[in-house]
Structures are given as C-alpha cells and as structure tokens.
Amino acid sequence: MPFHTDFRFKPYRDEKGNLKPHPPAERIYGPVSSIGPLTVCAYLVETSAGLAAVDAGYDSDGDLLVNNIRALGLEPQDLKLILLTHWHQDHASGAARLAKATGAKVVIHEKDAEIVATGACRGESIMPPVKIDKRLKDGEVVELGGVAFKTVHCPGQSAGEVVFLATVNGPDGPCRTIFAGDATGFKDDVKTLDRLGYPGVCADFRRTVGILRALEFDLYLGGHPHQVFDEARADGHPFISRDEWLKLVNGRSEQMETFVKQHPRYLDW
Ligand SMILES: [Zn+2]
Numbered sequence: 708m709p710f711h712t713d714f715r716f717k718p719y720r721d722e723k724g725n726l727k728p729h730p731p732a733e734r735i736y737g738p739v740s741s742i743g744p745l746t747v748c749a750y751l752v753e754t755s756a757g758l759a760a761v762d763a764g765y766d767s768d769g770d771l772l773v774n775n776i777r778a779l780g781l782e783p784q785d786l787k788l789i790l791l792t793h794w795h796q797d798h799a800s801g802a803a804r805l806a807k808a809t810g811a812k813v814v815i816h817e818k819d820a821e822i823v824a825t826g827a828c829r830g831e832s833i834m835p836p837v838k839i840d841k842r843l844k845d846g847e848v849v850e851l852g853g854v855a856f857k858t859v860h861c862p863g864q865s866a867g868e869v870v871f872l873a874t875v876n877g878p879d880g881p882c883r884t885i886f887a888g889d890a891t892g893f894k895d896d897v898k899t900l901d902r903l904g905y906p907g908v909c910a911d912f913r914r915t916v917g918i919l920r921a922l923e924f925d926l927y928l929g930g931h932p933h934q935v936f937d938e939a940r941a942d943g944h945p946f947i948s949r950d951e952w953l954k955l956v957n958g959r960s961e962q963m964e965t966f967v968k969q970h971p972r973y974l975d976w
C-alpha cells in the first residue's frame with residue numbers, strides 16, 4: 708500500500724458495552740482530517756484558499772466541529788465551504804450552526820437542497836434551516852484552493868445523495884479520496900424506509916450500486932465509521948482495497964435485493 712496513516716475508524720463502544728466519548732479531531736492523510744462526533748463522520752480538508760468540510764454532524768452536538776477545527780490548530784473563520792452528502796439529520800443538521808459560526812457557504816445536491824434550506828421534511832420541522840449557496844447537479848465540480856470536489860449523484864439513501872471525489876496531496880503523493888456519505892447504505896426495515904425513503908428509492912439504489920462499483924479511489928471516507936470496521940475491514944484502516952470496497956457495496960446490494968423480495972411493493976414505489 709503506497710499510503711501510510713495511523714488513523715483508524717473505531718468501534719463506538721468500549722469493552723463493557725458503553726458508548727465511548729466523542730473522539731478527538733485527528734489527521735487522516737495530508738490535508739484531510741476527521742472532525743466528526745462518535746458515530747457519524749465529518750471531514751475537514753485544508754486548501755490554499757481556506758478549509759472545506761464534508762458533512763456537518765448533528766446540530767445537538769453544538770460547537771463540537773468548531774472546537775475540533777481549533778484543536779487541529781486551524782481557524783474556524785477559515786472554513787469557506789461545507790459540502791453535504793445528503794439531507795439526513797446526522798449529516799446535515801449541524802450545517803446551520805457551522806455556517807453561522809464560520810461564514811462558510813453550503814452546497815448540496817439539488818434534490819436534497821429544499822429539505823435543508825427549509826429545515827422541513829414532509830411538512831415537519833426537523834432541523835435548523837440553512838441558506839444553500841449552490842444546488843449541485845451530477846458531475847458538477849466545486850473547487851476550493853486547488854482541490855476539486857467532483858459530485859457523483861448516487862441516489863438511494865436519499866433522492867439527492869452524492870459522493871464527492873477529490874484528489875488531495877499528501878506526504879506519500881496524490882491520493883484519490885472518496886467522501887462517500889451514506890451512498891452505500893440501504894435502510895432495510897419498513898418503518899425507516901417509510902420515514903426516510905421516497906418514491907423510486909429501490910430502483911435508484913439498484914442503479915447506484917453499479918455506479919459505486921465502478922468508482923476508483925485510494926482513501927475511503929464514508930459517512931459512518933462502521934461502514935469500514937463492520938463492512939469493509941475490521942481494523943478500521945481507511946485505505947481499503949478494491950476487494951474490500953466491492954465486499955461493502957455488494958453486501959448492501961444483497962441486503963436491498965433480499966428486502967425487495969420480501970416487500971416487492973417498494974420496487975414500484
Ligand atoms: Zn448517516
């Protein structure tokens with residue numbers, strides 16, 4: 708493996724089964740750091756024109772992300788861009804607070820933008836609204852200080868779920884990084900799918916599996932630590948191999964196919 712890092716995605720519970728405290732901010736590779744809470748990921752990328760964050764954690768975690776930026780020796784005021792992988796509360800509800808504290812601009816795929824802009828889903832208020840500065844389309848590139856984040860629309864988890872691809876320069880050379888959000892995820896219980904799903908979710912996810920399988924990258928930065936330590940490689944190493952990536956994606960694909968066999972109505976939804 709050409710890239711070295713001491714960073715590992717770690718399990719949420721200690722030996723006694725208790726939830727651990729939030730982990731400290733930690734450098735992953737080159738300009739990329741982890742700044743998220745315990746169970747959901749948020750990342751920070753240093754560029755020559757300031758900082759970019761991918762996902763913003765929970766609003767209920769308060770100033771955690773701002774404090775984590777400071778803990779890395781960086782200035783929250785330098786945060787210029789917040790890229791959201793999808794609207795779900797664990798990834799997007801912290802965006803309003805983070806944008807307010809830093810003045811950063813917020814971008815998200817056009818199909819998830821309205822929920823985050825209004826803070827409401829199906830008429831129910833679910834998170835603090837935040838101004839969306841750009842509504843992204845598939846293939847769109849957002850650039851900051853020489854780092855180009857390419858948007859790849861991967862609907863399924865939500866209608867506007869995306870992954871961002873960016874090459875970052877680090878000590879072992881340029882590294883193709885995927886900020887994958889929850890694009891690999893599938894909610895295979897009826898209650899959750901009815902609450903978070905949308906018409907076409909299963910057909911979308913089926914197509915997205917093909918898109919995900921074809922992606923090439925070195926560093927896998929998903930939406931939750933367990934996507935690595937449960938689904939790809941037990942040691943939590945973020946530089947997963949192609950086989951480990953296919954294991955992760957195929958595992959979720961099988962989960963979806965099993966679900967729609969039992970609940971075929973979701974294929975027509
Ligand atoms: Zn999530």
